[in-house]
Amino acid sequence: xxxxxxxxxxxxxxxxxxxxxxxxxxxxxxxxxxxxxxxxxxxxxxxxxxxxxxxxxxxxxxxxxxxxxxxxxxxxxxxxxxxxxxxxxxxxxxxxxxxxxxxxxxxxxxxxxxxxxxxxxxxxxxxxxxxxxxxxxxxxxxxxxxxxxxxxxxxxxxxxxxxxxxxxxxxxxxxxxxxxxxxxxxxxxxxxxxxxxxxxxxxxxxxxxxxxxxxxxxxxxxxxxxxxxxxxxxxxxxxxxxxxxxxxxxxxxxxxxxxxxxxxxxxxxxxxxxxxxxxxxxxxxxxxxxxxxxxxxxxxxxxxxxxxxxxxxxxxxxxxxxxxxxxxxxxxxxxxxxxxxxxxxxxxxxxxxxxxxxxxxxxxxxxxxxxxxxxxxxxxxxxxxxxxxxxxxxxxxxxxxxxxxxxxxxxxxxxxxxxxxxxxxx
Ligand code: EPZ
Numbered sequence: 080x081x082x083x084x085x086x087x088x089x090x091x092x093x094x095x096x097x098x099x100x101x102x103x104x105x106x107x108x109x110x111x112x113x114x115x116x117x118x119x120x121x122x123x124x125x126x127x128x129x130x131x132x133x134x135x136x137x138x139x140x141x142x143x144x145x146x147x148x149x150x151x152x153x154x155x156x157x158x159x160x161x162x163x164x165x166x167x168x169x170x171x172x173x174x175x176x177x178x179x180x181x182x183x184x185x186x187x188x189x190x191x192x193x194x195x196x197x198x199x200x201x202x203x204x205x206x207x208x209x210x211x212x213x214x215x216x217x218x219x220x221x222x223x224x225x226x227x228x229x230x231x232x233x234x235x236x237x238x239x240x241x242x243x244x245x246x247x248x249x250x251x252x253x254x255x256x257x258x259x260x261x262x263x264x265x266x267x268x269x270x271x272x273x274x275x276x277x278x279x280x281x282x283x284x285x286x287x288x289x290x291x292x293x294x295x296x297x298x299x300x301x302x303x304x305x306x307x308x309x310x311x312x313x314x315x316x317x318x319x320x321x322x323x324x325x326x327x328x329x330x331x332x333x334x335x336x337x338x339x340x341x342x343x344x345x346x347x348x349x350x351x352x353x354x355x356x357x358x359x360x361x362x363x364x365x366x367x368x369x370x371x372x373x374x375x376x377x378x379x380x381x382x383x384x385x386x387x388x389x390x391x392x393x394x395x396x397x398x399x400x401x402x403x404x405x406x407x408x409x410x411x412x413x414x415x416x417x418x419x420x421x422x423x424x425x426x427x428x429x430x431x432x433x434x435x436x437x438x439x440x441x442x443x444x445x446x447x448x449x450x451x452x453x454x455x456x457x458x459x460x461x462x463x464x465x466x467x468x469x470x471x472x473x474x475x476x477x478x479x480x481x482x483x484x485x486x487x488x489x490x491x492x493x494x495x496x497x498x499x500x501x502x503x504x505x
Pocket of ligand 1: 101102105173199200201202203204205206240241242243244245384385407408409450451478
């Protein structure tokens with residue numbers, strides 16, 4: 080297994096470009112199954128989860144062409160199978176996003192139950208209940224969700240909990256249903272809006288994406304399209320937190336400042352000077368130590384849970400006490416014991432992490448447990464004195480495109496040690 084070796088103590092300085100958003104590209108790739116023509120996507124990030132999704136679509140019979148580093152053409156018309164097998168779904172829960180499109184376009188889908196993951200049980204009851212409300216026959220047996228429908232019928236769907244992929248799955252299903260669907264208490268994340276815009280480019284009739292009420296007027300067919308995936312707001316926020324923690328100055332380009340209000344507000348509270356333009360954000364910490372901030376994760380536009388681990392790392396070295404409340408997932412503090420190994424003074428009490436900032440962390444061998452926890456550990460390694468070795472960074476590779484290369488351009492001392500033969504690779 081690859082590891083990352085980070086020598087702390089350098090302030091991040093310079094410019095990086097945000098990659099395409101993983102959590103927009105995944106539902107958008109699934110949505111290509113709805114089309115009866117080719118869909119070309121640009122700004123698709125090169126990530127493990129993306130290649131897993133491409134493998135899944137390929138297994139079903141779609142033909143995918145990587146036309147350039149960030150450009151993928153999907154030809155979905157020759158599907159031969161409507162199964163998302165366990166061996167693929169267990170490596171990436173977001174595979175469940177093929178459920179809605181398959182039932183809507185082909186009338187059948189057998190998708191392995193994703194099962195839980197490190198951060199929580201992550202049930203998919205809302206996806207199943209929503210499809211049933213749209214008229215699908217859905218049974219769950221021997222670890223698979225089996226859904227069948229002649230044609231889905233529009234319905235009024237109330238989401239008991241705000242669910243990002245739940246909203247996305249049902250919006251995709253409703254796009255080809257007969258009649259009108261209203262999704263109430265819909266997720267408002269920018270990635271939901273990005274998916275809606277792709278669907279509209281394919282001919283879908285959708286209004287209200289980005290609000291908690293999405294209206295979908297089902298259509299008979301959806302055509303091909305060309306679409307550019309939005310930039311990754313969580314990758315953007317991760318680099319900005321790195322600049323704040325190291326006292327540096329970083330500009331993230333080709334990103335979307337309008338998607339990060341809650342995060343930028345907390346960075347300003349931590350003492351960062353932030354300026355923004357139409358597609359860039361610059362954070363200047365002027366060598367100062369960050370001030371601790373209180374965080375309360377909640378659905379967009381509130382503070383994103385995917386930035387929680389990064390702010391635990393910031394609070395670990397900040398001045399003062401910061402209380403982090405995680406309200407979305409029941410087990411998303413696994414980065415805390417690893418930060419404690421580096422000298423962080425953080426106490427977890429239920430869904431709260433109470434962080435007493437320390438003047439400095441010390442390097443230690445640590446282990447990544449999930450995607451965003453691993454990002455938090457990388458940030459901690461950037462400020463720790465000595466060499467931090469992070470194991471199991473395949474978690475990081477799932478959601479961050481060439482993170483070490485981008486950090487190297489910002490002046491970090493970081494190198495990947497390949498798990499195979501232990502050699503150092505820049
Ligand atoms: C999406 O996961 C993201 N993944 C997650 O990002 C993100 O953390 C999460 O939304 C919250 O913003 C993708 O978009 C691929 P939810 P999702 O359904 O859709 C409960 C990352 O690091 N729930 O919004 O799976 C659930 O247990 C990943 O990039 C049900 O109870 O999350 C959770 O407590 C991690 N039943 C809450 O709702 C359901 O049927 C929100 O989950 C569905 C969800």
